[in-house]
Amino acid sequence: MGPHPAVAAIRLAVRRVLHDVLTEHTRSAEHTRHTPHPEFAEAGARAGRQRAALPERPDTPLVLVACSGGADSMALASALAFEAPKLDVRAGGITVDHGLQDGSDTRAAEVVDRLTDMRLDPVEAVAVQVGHEGGPEAAARDARYAALDAAAERHGAAAVLLGHTRDDQAETVLLGLARGSGIRSLSGMAAASGPAGRYRRPFLQLDRQTARKACLVQSLPVWEDPHNADPAYTRSRLRHEGLPALEKALGKGVVEALARTAQLSRDDADALDTWAAEADRAVRDDAGRLECAKLYALPPAVRRRVLRRAAMEAGSPAGSLFARHIEEVDRLITGWRGQRAINLPGRVEAMRQGGRLVIRQS
Numbered sequence: 001m002g003p004h005p006a007v008a009a010i011r012l013a014v015r016r017v018l019h020d021v022l023t024e025h026t027r028s029a030e031h032t033r034h035t036p037h038p039e040f041a042e043a044g045a046r047a048g049r050q051r052a053a054l055p056e057r058p059d060t061p062l063v064l065v066a067c068s069g070g071a072d073s074m075a076l077a078s079a080l081a082f083e084a085p086k087l088d089v090r091a092g093g094i095t096v097d098h099g100l101q102d103g104s105d106t107r108a109a110e111v112v113d114r115l116t117d118m119r120l121d122p123v124e125a126v127a128v129q130v131g132h133e134g135g136p137e138a139a140a141r142d143a144r145y146a147a148l149d150a151a152a153e154r155h156g157a158a159a160v161l162l163g164h165t166r167d168d169q170a171e172t173v174l175l176g177l178a179r180g181s182g183i184r185s186l187s188g189m190a191a192a193s194g195p196a197g198r199y200r201r202p203f204l205q206l207d208r209q210t211a212r213k214a215c216l217v218q219s220l221p222v223w224e225d226p227h228n229a230d231p232a233y234t235r236s237r238l239r240h241e242g243l244p245a246l247e248k249a250l251g252k253g254v255v256e257a258l259a260r261t262a263q264l265s266r267d268d269a270d271a272l273d274t275w276a277a278e279a280d281r282a283v284r285d286d287a288g289r290l291e292c293a294k295l296y297a298l299p300p301a302v303r304r305r306v307l308r309r310a311a312m313e314a315g316s317p318a319g320s321l322f323a324r325h326i327e328e329v330d331r332l333i334t335g336w337r338g339q340r341a342i343n344l345p346g347r348v349e350a351m352r353q354g355g356r357l358v359i360r361q362s
């Protein structure tokens with residue numbers, strides 16, 4: 001008898017990602033072998049040789065699972081532990097202790113024990129200090145990713161797996177929708193993100209229920225994060241009140257539809273970004289200044305992206321540059337009536353000078 005369908009589903013999802021990681025690892029190992037490091041190349045050329053010996057990369061890549069001890073990431077860890085040895089991939093695990101609840105260190109130690117029992121190696125608990133910037137959720141996330149990045153570097157990991165599910169994706173899409181900031185935020189989380197696509201989300205197409213079921217049938221003890229049920233957190237309210245209400249009103253398929261929206265929006269947003277990068281070159285004069293008449297002729301979605309790029313180039317931080325800022329700059333093009341310079345985050349100002357739009361440090 002084969003594994004329970006839920007277990008088969010989580011394993012398949014992980015196997016697919018491990019295949020990708022392996023393929024990329026092999027490709028980059030080949031590349032490293034055949035492309036001499038600049039220093040070595042120079043020394044080699046001086047010595048009349050084209051290639052210099054380089055330390056070989058280990059042939060078995062390491063994949064780490066980021067595990068909170070919750071159902072999603074425990075299911076992920078179990079699937080990684082099962083699939084990795086079959087593919088000649090090394091598998092390890094990291095749990096982050098945010099230090100936000102009493103006994104969080106004990107819990108982190110328990111997660112370490114469970115991952116070790118699954119024969120993952122290396123396994124590590126990392127304690128972090130959570131600041132306040134951007135609110136409690138954002139601060140914890142920033143601290144967590146910083147710790148995961150550091151762990152990945154320290155261990156030379158080829159990838160770090162995260163347990164986000166289709167339900168998490170649906171929540172992210174709804175949060176983006178409610179922010180009113182365009183299709184990039186509707187595109188939710190990417191299957192691969194972070195430095196060199198380090199973070200992978202094998203369960204992005206899988207529902208949370210399947211991950212839970214897989215833990216249940218494998219008798220994996222899971223920890224319920226009290227924050228996940230805490231109505232003080234926006235995401236928690238969405239999970240426990242918002243989405244169930246939507247499902248009641250619109251039917252059960254809404255989570256799947258929202259996740260599909262994420263994928264479609266991502267493709268659209270990527271296309272528009274590419275288009276905007278091309279338009280950016282086309283709307284500049286010989287001195288590289290933005291020409292208002294050419295900007296005016298662009299479709300609004302492309303023009304706003306060109307303006308956003310220009311503001312960021314001038315030093316506006318992406319995180320504080322909102323749709324309303326860009327709309328105001330856009331009115332210098334589409335609704336010109338002699339407005340004054342517009343202040344943007346990061347001490348950047350946008351103004352119209354003759355037929356040109358100038359965006360610069362104020």
Ligand SMILES: Nc1ncnc2c1ncn2[C@@H]1O[C@H](COP(=O)(O)OP(=O)(O)OP(=O)(O)O)[C@@H](O)[C@H]1O
Nearest residue numbers: 066067068070071072073094095096161162163164
């Ligand atoms: N404390 C932590 N240590 C390590 N990884 C974490 C931690 N918290 C979250 N993660 C990673 O980020 C993913 C998303 O976490 P989040 O808390 O947003 O979702 P979740 O649905 O509650 O996941 P889980 O059931 O695995 O806790 C987790 O699946 C896990 O891979």
